[in-house]
Amino acid sequence: MNFDFIELTKKYSFPEKRPRHHVAPYLYVPFSKLKVIPENYPKPIERLNWEDVFINAKQPNCLDIGSGRGKFLLEFACKHKDKNILGLEIRRNCVEWLEAVIKGERLENVGILWYNVLNGLNFIENSSLEAIFYLFPDPWPKSRHSKRRAMNEEMLEELHSKLSQSGKIYFATDIEEIHNYHIELLTQSGKFHFNELQDDFDWGLPQTNKEISCLQRGKPYFRIIAEKI
């Protein structure tokens, strides 16, 4: 399949209006901390049969956290047929659209789960991932909302345990405060070698929906590659 995201949005009609995360902040809270479980909250997952997730039934070796509309997820899968990439996304309508595309195009090596990453990654084998993509994931730039951010010390520790030897986390954000927060977390952890990338450095990854929107608006963004020590 030649990858053309715009064509896919024409072929598979996109879900109605863009959901606003501010009107559903409870979605960004771990299950264990919710007093009432809302109807549109994805259930925590402990175990999975990979044949229920990937057409090729293999386990993932790449993970895309917060896939959003999924251009990156789909394009990465189309360009790397030898890798299985799993997307996690909390917005149900994005997930339903991606499921329709994956099924309709019979994309064997990409899976998408309706899931809040804050509920843990027990269903992924330790030391099994060669790449984790954490690309423009956090809609919570303000310090007072920092508790709602998916990335924190525990999350970084968990991602470290899921990475194989020399596995990498790729970070991108257009919010300088979040970028600095990522650097702080990586420095404190001491379990990664990491580099901040120059603006024009080509890291060889497909552009994400959000990245394209930043480029169109001339908005700078920040990237880090962190390698497990």
Ligand SMILES: C[S@@+](CC[C@H](N)C(=O)[O-])C[C@H]1O[C@@H](n2cnc3c(N)ncnc32)[C@H](O)[C@@H]1O
């Ligand atoms: C700004 S969008 C970016 C999407 C895509 N990565 C891109 O670069 O175009 C951030 C996405 O991360 C998702 N997200 C945020 N927190 C999440 C969480 N705890 N679990 C799963 N997805 C999350 C949001 O729902 C949203 O779709």
